[in-house]
Amino acid sequence: MQGFDFTVKLYEKMLATLQNAGYRFLRYKEFSVGNDRDGKVVILRHDVDAKPRHSLQLALVENRLGITGTYYVRMKKTSFDENVINSLVELGNEIGYHYEDLAVCKGDCSMAWDTFRHHLGLLRNHYNVTTICMHGSPLSRFDNKCLWEKYNYRDAGIFAEMYLDTDFTKVGYLTDTGRGWNRISRIRDKVESNNHLNFKNTFELIGAIQRGELPDQLVITIHPQRWTANRVDWLTEFVGQSVKNLVKMLLRKRGKIYAR
Ligand SMILES: [Zn+2]
Numbered sequence: 001m002q003g004f005d006f007t008v009k010l011y012e013k014m015l016a017t018l019q020n021a022g023y024r025f026l027r028y029k030e031f032s033v034g035n036d037r038d039g040k041v042v043i044l045r046h047d048v049d050a051k052p053r054h055s056l057q058l059a060l061v062e063n064r065l066g067i068t069g070t071y072y073v074r075m076k077k078t079s080f081d082e083n084v085i086n087s088l089v090e091l092g093n094e095i096g097y098h099y100e101d102l103a104v105c106k107g108d109c110s111m112a113w114d115t116f117r118h119h120l121g122l123l124r125n126h127y128n129v130t131t132i133c134m135h136g137s138p139l140s141r142f143d144n145k146c147l148w149e150k151y152n153y154r155d156a157g158i159f160a161e162m163y164l165d166t167d168f169t170k171v172g173y174l175t176d177t178g179r180g181w182n183r184i185s186r187i188r189d190k191v192e193s194n195n196h197l198n199f200k201n202t203f204e205l206i207g208a209i210q211r212g213e214l215p216d217q218l219v220i221t222i223h224p225q226r227w228t229a230n231r232v233d234w235l236t237e238f239v240g241q242s243v244k245n246l247v248k249m250l251l252r253k254r255g256k257i258y259a260r
Contacts, residue, residue: 005201006176008229011222012061014202017209018042019065023218027094028070029131032160043219044069045133045162047098051225052081055088058224063091072098072133072162075119085126095127096162102147103140113151120156133162162219172197172215174205176222181205 004010018025023040030036031043044062048055048071055071062069071088073079073095085095097120101112123129132153134144145163153161160166174181174197181199197214199205208214 005203006179006227008057008061008227010202011058011227012065014206014209015062015065015067017206019067021209021212021214025062025067025069027068028096028133028160028162029094032131032165037217040216041218045219045221046071047133047135047221047223048073048079049098049135049223049225050078052079052084054224054227056084057229058222058227059088059091059093068092068094070094070096070131072096072135073123074098074100074135075122082126085123089127094131095123095129096131096133097123097129098135099132100135100137100140100144102144103135103137103142107142109147109150112147116147116151116153117156120158130158131160131162132158166219168219170215171217171219174199174218174220176226
């Protein structure tokens with residue numbers, strides 16, 4: 001019996017296993033400019049989609065192990081929590097913008113560019129944001145990345161966008177989406193990669209790390225709200241996820257999810 005998956009305890013074990021296997025942890029802003037990239041390196045990307053306190057919980061676990069990562073925050077009440085952001089910064093983490101302006105502005109590029117810069121300004125009251133990462137907006141027909149067909153984030157002082165500025169033919173990609181690792185094709189939250197990593201659960205992933213089967217450079221995408229500390233939380237999250245995945249599957253069947 002392996003026990004429950006996606007618990008904070010197992011998260012800590014996964015990180016410790018990576019450390020024991022010789023991986024170092026870099027924030028995306030350092031990685032993206034090519035600093036100190038040699039050897040085995042992990043970028044821990046956290047999408048703070050909702051329940052920001054879960055992010056703080058994981059950040060405290062990381063801090064215990066001497067690890068820092070990158071937290072991408074949305075400008076929505078479900079994600080943006082000033083106290084949490086300040087605490088994440090205090091723990092040495094990078095804050096980035098998890099943008100969805102084009103979807104929110106229903107495809108109006110010039111309005112989205114305005115709100116993008118406005119939101120960036122609000123986040124920069126807490127941290128000097130230099131990297132961004134799109135939010136998938138699975139139920140919108142607008143792909144948030146398309147804003148960059150008309151505008152250039154570098155004009156807003158952004159050095160790197162996770163999807164556009166990472167060479168995923170060299171860097172392995174893992175995401176906790178869909179109660180497994182790379183299990184459910186998150187419609188837009190996927191990358192072109194040469195490493196077809198796929199694990200049924202975190203126990204399998206930990207085994208693969210121990211056997212040295214993972215690439216030397218890795219981006220691991222975490223949705224902190226999916227990692228829980230106790231059984232009741234775990235059950236609620238599991239039920240919620242299943243319903244969401246079911247809805248996505250139905251929408252996809254009816255052609256209402258816009259795959260790119
Ligand atoms: Zn997201």
